[in-house]
Amino acid sequence: MPTIKYWQGLLVVAAVVAAGTACSTGADSSSGTGGSVRYAIRSDPGALDPSASTNSAGQQVAGLAYDALVALTGDGKIVSNLAKSWTFDASSATFTLNKGVKCDDGHALTASDIAKNFDWIKNPANHSPLLGSVLPGSGYTTTADDATGTFAIKYAEPSGFILEQLSKVLIVCPSSIGNRAKLATGSDGTGPFKLTSAVPGKSYDFTVRDGYTWGPGGAGTGDAKFPHKVTVVVSTNETTAANQLLSGELNIADIRGPDTPRLKDRKLFERGYFHITSELFFNQAQGRLLADEGLRKALVQGVALDQVAKVNTGNLGSVATRLTDGGGEPCADDVTTGVVPAYDVTAANAALDRLGWRTGADGKRVKDGKPLELTLIYPSNAQSSVSAGQLLASLWEQNLHIAIRTQPLTPAAIDGKWSQAGNWGDVALARASDQLPSNLVGQFSGATPPNGTNFSAVANAKYRDLAGRAYGQPGQQSCALWNEAAKALLSAANVLPVAAQNSTIFGNGVTFEVGAGAVIPTSLRLG
Template sequence: MTFAEMSASEFVHSTDTRRMGTAENRAGVLLAALAAGSLLLTGCSGSAQADGENATPQDGGVLKVAYDVDPTCLDGQQVGQNVTLNITRQITDSLTDQDPKTGEIKPWLAQSWDVSDDAKTFTFHLRDGVKFQDGTDFTSASVKENIEAIEDLGAKATIGQSYIDGLTSIETPDEQTVTFSFDKANAQFLQATSTMNLGFYSSKTLKQTAEQRCTGKDLVGTGPFALDKVEHNKAIILKRNDDYDWPSSLAGHDGPAHLDGIEFSIVPEASVRNGSLLSGQVDVDTSVQSQDEKTLEAQGLDIVSRANPGVVYNLVPKTTGAIASDKAVRKALIKGIDREQLNTVVSDHQAPATSVLAKSTPGYEDLSAALAYDPDGAKKLLDDAGWKPGADGIRVKDGTKLSTTLTYWQDAPFLELVQQQLRTIGFDLQLEKKTIAEVTALQAEGKEDFTFGNLTRSDADILRNYFGAKEQNANSRKPGEIDEILARTTETLDEDERKADFTEAAELILDEGYSIPIVELTGIVGTGRDVHDFSFEASSRYQLYDTWLGGDQG
């Protein structure tokens, strides 16, 4: 069975495409109707997206991008945070790509592939002529070397490790063919090959320590942009790879990128980013505040957005915690959040959670009934479990106060409203914002009752990655029924069976209170008047190969 493109959840149909898509084929892809969870665009005439077919791409210029936080580690094989992966997506390519509109898996560095009926063997046929930015050839040996390097990273590459779990061998019969064999069915692996966590670096890069790679020193990929300069907490500068000629079949053009380079500057203050965008000092604000959206749009600037697929922003209870170990508390928190009211504080481009998964995730099912606001029900759960209101309204049980401190680094102003809502049921949620490094260190200690975050992936298998007791095990829980259900999702290629199992697992996760969903993470980006074709790939990370700068094209 030969596969050239395949849906993330549908692996049973095959089409052999030995030649990468032509410009005509790519145009057909790009003009396809937007499906559920596709890119949301708003804007005015003369903006990046409004010109459409009438705009003629221009080469040249440096795209100036304002970040709100510094990526402490620049290695996409180690890190799963957007601030890192939005950069490494420009530096590294993948075996496959995923259509953000349909979820289909498309050719990139692999021009076609074969998948065994039992989903244990995956053979990729690579493109000719691909090179790393240091001039060395990208071959099947490069693929093998990188995947083995991910294995060697161990816990430092948690996400990548989960994608290749059960890998028994990597065979390279020739320079353009590589075969992965697993000891059990691994239906999620094909979509995983489209992610940056399985992106590719040169041999020189892989010889470095994990710590050296985090700094960005000699981080060499095959991508359209190369890393030029890194000054942490100041700027990360990329320059165009002039030899690039192997874009994804989803790309809008051939050859090198249009931009001369990209400069990611670290600008923590929202007011400064907003002012810089309005004045033209920066071209892109990657973290537009909801209160600034209308101001930017009134000035003719675009707000570009797309919900991140995968696990939504949620509170994650640790079953080892003094408070979070109580199922009644976990369930009460689900009932105690008025998600409809969150609409008053989140962006017009953002939506309250309706499941553990975001709506843009292939395999998503609406479970909003399980998230209904029921403060009386929440109070009854706590009463019955022995949590009684104290003099200050905060509940107490056996001398333990129903109070916890939540540390987080994300821009999440809605947490303050959640804090107020939970206080009405007697739960004291203290909020403490820290740096990424500080939060990561605290979470590594495993002492907190609750963590906050999300995990992005354009496949519902993210539930297994995030909640699986043998994977990241976000709840620090023992294996159980959820794991049995999630294991079934890797054993079948049938999309309907997989979706049914993912839905059952999500329902059980909510029933046990292992996730308290809040809102969908949405990338809300402001773009300047001269920015064209700023787009998101399937995982809602930036895809800047087709992006270009130019004046009024009307």
């Protein structure tokens, strides 16, 4: 499964005054690294361990305190991070580390420390969600030479996006590799900030690390306008965030809903990126109703995608046409046209009739005495998401005569349910996308939780074959095969892209750059 990127990962950074200043709003950028910011996310990050987190909020928070071997820029370029140079091919990569990299406890990071991270992730007893998604489930081996500062990894099978995948593996320092308890309330990394306080569900305080010079592309924390403190706050209302942005209480906000136009009218600093707002996932585990491909296809044909997309994006987006997003994604082609059937209530009802689901006296469908009842889950922390879920339920109930139980949940709760084998309901209107098609393979094939990350229990042999062939092609040369693999999923109604939009991160009194749909921590500049 990919690092699950729920839309709850929307961030807001708020400026607070430095100690001893008057109660004015906006970021304090008058001297040195004296300013501080408040960085709000719509859902609690849950696990703070970067090798155990699968949600967007968790990965964004971890990005403040941890680094990867290399970094991926907003336009999809690979730049240095822990490693200063590297060589690679489709199945292996060797990295030479930057000298002087220090953990936040002062330990000098070694190549062996990095190897231990990958070995921990590979151990099936640790159930890391990175295995089988970001890192290949087929296995890999690592070698390290501390004398030369080199680390090497070799995949059992080729991968056309090996550097891009490795940019998503954040490195934990050695004192916590075998004892992860510290990571629940603190950090143990090499990143630009250190986690100093954590109140789950409320806030997380980070303090800048002096002497940090090995960030993405050589970025550091010594700039006079770099903030000295970041407080991550759980915030749930986008309209409130927009109002606070305009009033100066906040200085960065990722806004995707109906508040966007009024923020654009104010000519604020902004950075945009492509974002899949929602997809439909079907629980196809053995014994579940939607293990039946015909039933899934009838549901898909009964979805008025344009209507649901309009509601889900606040009339700012459109129907999604691919499975990858985040900006800078190498394979960004339309894979839905000519594959996803058009909205056709008559055809959907006829298909249900052929499957033996007949409408009873109460107006609901029944087969062999068993009612056609489905549980639909969707995120609860944005009105647009709730409204889209309710619209989808009403379309299926009124047009297809299916009984729908709606269950709005926090994104963290959805993530938790997806980690339970086949026990999360029947349909999810949520999101689990990634920049790389290769990072979706674990989500759509292989073992189900807890032994894997295929939470929908997808079993599509054609997809597996095409994905396997795509792995052997370098970079964008593999996109044609990845596109065919995606079409194989859509043809079998294993998944359905629903809504997408160009999202905007606004700034007021601060500038920044964006990568993978989030502010890059080392790019923050007050003023």
